[in-house]
Amino acid sequence: MCSDIAISAKNLTKRYRIFGHPGDRIKQALTLGRVKFHREFTALNDVSFDIKKGEIVGIIGRNGSGKSTLLQLICGILKPTSGSIIVNGRISALLELGAGFNHEFTGRENVYFQGAIMSIPKEEMDRRFDEIAAFADIGEFIDQPVRMYSSGMFVRLAFATAIYVEPDILIVDEALAVGDMAFQRKCFERLEILLSEKKRIVLFVSHDLRQVERFCSRVIFLRNNQIVADGPAHNTCQLYYEQANQDAMVEFTANKSSRAKITGTGEAELLNIHVIDSNGHDIQEIQPGDPLRIRVQFKLYVPLRQPELFVGTQATDLQYLSAASSAELNAPIHFEPGDHTIEYRLDQFPLVPGQYFVRFAIRDEHFRLLFAGEGLCPFFVSTDSTEFDRPNRLLNLRTEWIVGGLHYQYDKSDIKSRKA
Template sequence: MAENTVIEIKNLTKTYKLYNTPSDRVKEAFHPFRKKFHRIFSALNDVSFDVKRGETLGIVGRNGSGKSTLLQILCGILNPTDGLIEVNGRISALLELGAGFNPEFTGRENVFINGAILGLTNKEIQERFDDIADFADIGDFVDQPVKTYSSGMYVRLAFSVAIHVNADILIVDEALAVGDEIFQRKCFSRIQQLQKEETTILFVSHSASQIVELCNRAILLDQGELLLMGTPKSVVSEYHKLIFSEEDKIDSLRETIRALNAKELREQENYNKLKITEQSAQTIADEPNLQEFYEPNLVPKSTISYNSRGVHITDVQITTPDGNLVNVLVRRHKYFYTYKVRFENTAYNVRFGMMIKTVSGVELGGSASSSVKDAIPCIEAGETVSVKFSFKCLLQPGVYFFNAGALGVVDGTEVYLHRLIDAAVFRVQAGDHFLSTGLIDFYADPVVSVL
């Protein structure tokens, strides 16, 4: 194994004997002529790849492609039928919901049991327990039997344990799909922190955007075979072709993908052309059946406050032009993002900013109150400034977060005087009449005709 490699897999194969009836197994065991009553199913077939230290590898594939089998072999739950696998480092895994916790034990007891399984001493678990409980945020349920937990509470505690054991390798298998959007944002923030700490991550998800946003590389598994390894964008592109392909074209598509290397994929991401039939489309300027409103429980739990330089951002809000407080928005409506900034110290060349991000932390866009040359020359100590950004909600349905920042010049360099990450959260409602796709509502008015 190379020095910088933490996982090396060579010709990994996992097969199972499938019998039509339980009696066929007995017949085969005692047949005088060793007659076979089984057929071979290959969950994994001659899979080879390696993972570098600090890399985040995405794993995608249709249901039954071998993703979970691969992860279970990596974790030592299953033994391979053939091939070699080397792992250099301690693994912390969050596999399918229900694995790892004893439903009869309390959450607290399961934390200590799982921590011990992962190699922590009782003292180390005690030292980390408060952090684990705080991240999971399930309150007094931590001392209740796990069998009383909802699926969301279960995954909160399981994920919290997995990320607090300081493992070298973190494996996450679709677990984040269970938690709500606010908790997902906490998880993604933590994953990004682990990436900065050079933790190796194997990330399985059916969400293409998560794979593209979080991963350095990706592999595509199908029918137990590693069809493709390359950039996340190119791998996801081929994965989508498999998902939406007609059944009678799957085999030829698999052959095409198998023949492509990563370089060819980057050059041919759009080699499949979509035939467009004659149609007309009308852009809807508004969704008449939806109304913006304020949801009290929709509050950010992943807010990070930068160290203040005598400046404090407060009262972060989203309002309608009429001044109504909202956090559930309607697409293509106008809103204001506002906050107040209290100055305890005099500040110079001051500017203010905002940023909108997805649940997984991708920065969609932002704005500043002015350019550097037009910054406010001086704001005296004791003053409070009201900041208001107007924006039109041109986002697809989903949950998003706002950042807020106040900048000033200190010792000749522009720095953050105060900054809030995930200062506010809002949800964009789904409507029936919009035709835009992707993250941004591009607000285009298409006219399509057959030539």
């Protein structure tokens, strides 16, 4: 391995044997392996890469894609089923909350314990301890057993210990997600100081793509336990974002009715509810800022005089986003028993890409709720490659700016300018 390569993986594969019952292990042993009582699960499949000293590499992918398995192989916690992993340097890892700490030891004792694991003399740890304690900033709890710590206090001490033992390779697996924003900022500032020495490398795992792109120069994208992309941070994060949205669409289509909650008196029945386009055709997806049209077909078993109809939209947690009532029309509405169709229209649906639902309800003139449905008719606001470059937000509003005497109007398809 070249002297500037810190980590080298060649055809790295990790498989597990999954037994249906504890006794199946004994049965397989008694047959000397001639009869299989297990199935194999591949956690990582034929992964190869080289990481040079001084690189900051992000590892991204959905849950179960093999990220944690890869880090454990790099750390030597797991042994590969096949292939090889060569590491050149001392590793300090924050793989999960609690890993490497003895919960019966005090914070101080755990700091020295970690130093001993890293083969750092006690005298050296004495010199570093005050800096570690100051960075962790947990006060008198440093001399209390860590089982008494909150998750935030725990990650503060763990991170402080990991970076102040000055490793050649620092591995951070989602640990910073526990800390607050101020602590995360403090951690990244310290990492920048640590990385000013070009010989160190950082492996950073996070589901926060903006954090990964901002901090890492290179990103490895794992999908289905294999590397599907390995390259510049922005390009790889954008690919992951697009793939995640495609996956969300597939899941959305497969679970269209899983959120529906319907209650009623039996006097009204929902027949159909659809999102439609301008031609009246059923659709499942609209573009950000497009008009929203919802067609509702229902059946009444009793006549209604001056009923109130409610139509609105909801987020995935069924939080109300928009709502309208026919009572706002101040118009005489009467329905006889039988089938009826109404349409609800919004000039534009200004929410960001994602999944949304429709709610519909009917109330009679005495304010009795005859029908109420939530989580109905799931639909999707689509996205494209430009969405990843835009800031986090809830609303997708058209905006205007005046910069240097020019008036700019943001349009998703174009940016138009004119003199103010």
